[in-house]
Amino acid sequence: MRTLAREIDGMELPAIEKLSESQQENAFQILIATLLSARTQDATTLAASTRLFRRARTPRSLARLPVREIERLIYPVSFYRTKAEHVQATADIVATTYGGRVPDRLEDLVRLPGVGRKTATLVMILAFGSQQHICVDTHVHRISNRLGWVETRTPDDTEQALYRNTDARWWPLINLYLVTWGQNVCRPVYPRCGACALAASCPRLGVSTPSRQT
Numbered sequence: 001m002r003t004l005a006r007e008i009d010g011m012e013l014p015a016i017e018k019l020s021e022s023q024q025e026n027a028f029q030i031l032i033a034t035l036l037s038a039r040t041q042d043a044t045t046l047a048a049s050t051r052l053f054r055r056a057r058t059p060r061s062l063a064r065l066p067v068r069e070i071e072r073l074i075y076p077v078s079f080y081r082t083k084a085e086h087v088q089a090t091a092d093i094v095a096t097t098y099g100g101r102v103p104d105r106l107e108d109l110v111r112l113p114g115v116g117r118k119t120a121t122l123v124m125i126l127a128f129g130s131q132q133h134i135c136v137d138t139h140v141h142r143i144s145n146r147l148g149w150v151e152t153r154t155p156d157d158t159e160q161a162l163y164r165n166t167d168a169r170w171w172p173l174i175n176l177y178l179v180t181w182g183q184n185v186c187r188p189v190y191p192r193c194g195a196c197a198l199a200a201s202c203p204r205l206g207v208s209t210p211s212r213q214t
C-alpha cells in the first residue's frame with residue numbers, strides 16, 4: 001500500500017473522488033453521484049452529476065423533479081431509467097425520513113433505493129470519513145485476488161477477507177488506491193505487469209494475458 005500511495009501520486013483520480021473533493025464532502029451529492037457511477041465511465045458520471053446538481057442540489061428539490069426530467073439530465077449513464085427512479089426515491093426518503101440529512105449508518109444507507117453495499121461503504125468513507133469500512137468494487141476485487149491478498153469469488157467475500165487480511169489503517173484508502181491502479185496499470189484485460197511497481201511481489205494470480213507494452 002505504501003508503494004501504491006507513491007505510485008498513484010499524479011495519476012488521474014476516480015470520478016467520485018474528484019467529485020467528493022469538489023463537493024467538499026456534501027454527503028447527499030456524493031451519495032447520488034456514487035449511485036449514478038455504477039457501470040458507467042468516469043467522465044460520463046462526472047458530466048451527468050454536474051448537469052443534475054446544476055438543476056437540483058438538495059434532497060427536497062431533487063425529490064420534486066419528475067423522473068422523466070432526471071432521466072434526461074443523467075443520460076447517457078447506464079441504466080439511466082432505473083437510476084432516475086432510484087435517485088428520485090432516495091432523495092424523497094432522505095428529505096422526508098431523515099430530515100434532509102443522509103443517514104450516516106451503513107445499515108440505513110443500504111435500505112435506500114438503488115444503494116448497494118459498494119455505494120454505501122464509499123459514502124461512509126468519502127462523506128463521513130469512516131475508518132471502519134472498505135469499499136470493494138470490481139477493481140478492488142480483481143486486484144486483491146491477483147495480488148493474493150484474498151482468494152474469493154465475489155466482491156462481498158473480498159470485503160470480508162480484506163477486513164481479516166489487511167491492516168485497518170489502510171481500509172479507507174484501499175478503494176482509492178486500487179481503483180486508480182486498476183484504471184491505469186492493473187487493468188481488467190492486458191494488465192501492464194511490465195510497468196508495474198508491484199511486479200516483484202505480485203504472484204499475478206489468474207493473469208493469463210499481461211500487456212506486451214510497458
Ligand code: SF4
Binds near residue numbers: 186193202
Ligand atoms: S504485476 Fe500485473 S497483476 Fe500484479 S498488480 Fe501489477 S499489473 Fe496487476
